[in-house]
Amino acid sequence: MTEYDYDYEDLGLVAGLEIHQQLDTETKLFCGCPTDLREPDEAARTFSRFLHPTKSELGELDDAALEESRVEREFEYLAYDSTCLVEEDDEPPHELDHEARTVAMQIAELLDMNVVDEAHVMRKLVIDGSNTSGFQRSSLIAQEGEIQTSDGPVSVVDLMLEEESAQRVEERDDGVLYSIDRLGIPLVEIGTGPDISSPEQAREAAQTIGMLLRSTGKVKRGLGTIRQDVNVSIADGARVEIKGVQALDQIDEIVRFEVGRQAELVEIRDELRSRDASVGDVADVTDVFEDSDSGVIRGALDAGGKVTAVPLYGFDGLVGRELQPDRRLGTELSDHAKRHGAGGIFHTDELPAYGVTEAEVEALRDAVDAGPEDAVAIVADDAETADLAIDAVAERAAVAIEEVPEETRGANDDGTTRYLRPLPGAARMYPETDVLPVDLDPSDVETPELLTEKVDRYQAEFGLDAGLAEQVAYGRKMPLFEEAVDAGIDATFAAGLLESTLTELRRDDVAVSELTDDHLLAVMHLVEDGDLAKEGVNDVLATIAADPSLTAEEAVEEAGLSGVSEDEVREAIAEVVERNADQVEQQGMGAFSALMGEAMGALRGKADGEVVSDVLREEIQKRA
16 A cells, blocks of 8 residues: 555545547548648648637537636647648538548447447537637547456447547747647547546556557557546545546556545545635735745746735645645646746745745735735736736635535646646537538448457467567557568568567667558568568668668668579588588587578578578588
């Protein structure tokens, strides 16, 4: 048991997952643009947008969108030579992509879900700039599925087909720079029911869904292509959605830390109530810090700013209480201040510090009528930011007395989380009027073979050992492996090249990312046809990686590995044996291993190792 282990059943832990996975389709979801990612320096031009929230069909404004709109920001987008008017929101979207629909239905079959008869596209209000239109398009594909875990079944509530958002490139003081290349890539969102009751089960469920997704062979791989959102609550807490968990092995820690955060907030709430705590009126306390030597405060005042404060009556010692590793209630208050542009807050549980003196702390307490049992939080910034930020701090502190708030939080690299915005509500969804519904017929969709089944088949059918079979089945090059063996390439050779050889080259700093599937398949065919010795594969691939415009045949020539005749092989080996005549005479076949290495070096990968081995044995036997 560690400090962050809990009796999850006693606390009433309930968790669910939302898995977001990019599909590896030819084109985007609502246009014919490619789904390839680009480098920012490839951008051909930029354009900008200012976004604002709109009301739903019922005339309601979503709370999350409303909070986002309180800070006016300009969103700039990097556009490329492939960017179209749909991506810029200057042309209506096209029909829901057929390939994406097919893959989504395959995933639904693997999750034992019921595919809906007709897909209707909805708009989901998003005004953080990640969609040029101000909303994300989403369509329900299937419902009511289930996966199995060692702790029991977990229901799968729905499967949505959505468009991916634009990629954030740079955060700016007055807005955000996005890259448009990722916008519109087909994305499935899989939502489980609230059936998960432990951190370990959450991780297992995510791993199972991930395996099913990869079984299609049509999902993108790599950092950022799959994201997990985790919904967590405890009996006395609240539903919290944690966004952007990218590593599967982090999910159990995320759940564990969130349970701890909510448990601590419940205890803080109870303690605040027992103290009859309250939040006082916001005050301007600039005069208290007129001569301050604190760098943060001095910088704000010298720039014409101010210092605002809020007294937190009965909060002494609780603002600094740890909720998660290195995150406290004060950090929660600071997160809310940062949402309005402030750099953060100072509070009396941590002062004097940061250049703030004991005398200034006492003067601050006097200025807001705070006693020793109270805490005070302050913000130093320009006048508008300071006012907005301290109001947000006051609001969050008041909530701490009442409840654990429902909210959306972001995942940090260390497994902790930070406040992002309120939970979105139903007001953010409304019908998309520019895209017609499409019929869905899963009867013609082929159910993919599971990766676990592939591992078994690769062992039985191709004779791969268990470890290599699993590497290939779960690897990114699995579709290429299957294409290669279907084309008659030896399975063991293909598996070794795709898993071991590429890893070796990567470790040798060869630009493996430059090698396309066509390059790899062409090299395999050269070996299979006897035009390239297996021993020359590394050199040929390294040559292609250095100049991807080369064909496999040209790379063989460039690397000096054109095949040699059997007579040339015999001549080269005879020379090796002659140079080592004394050793051969003394050791006979015992000299084979040492001479084999020398013979291979003499031929420099131009001849197959088995051929060299056979000829060398013959030559040694002649002399022995």
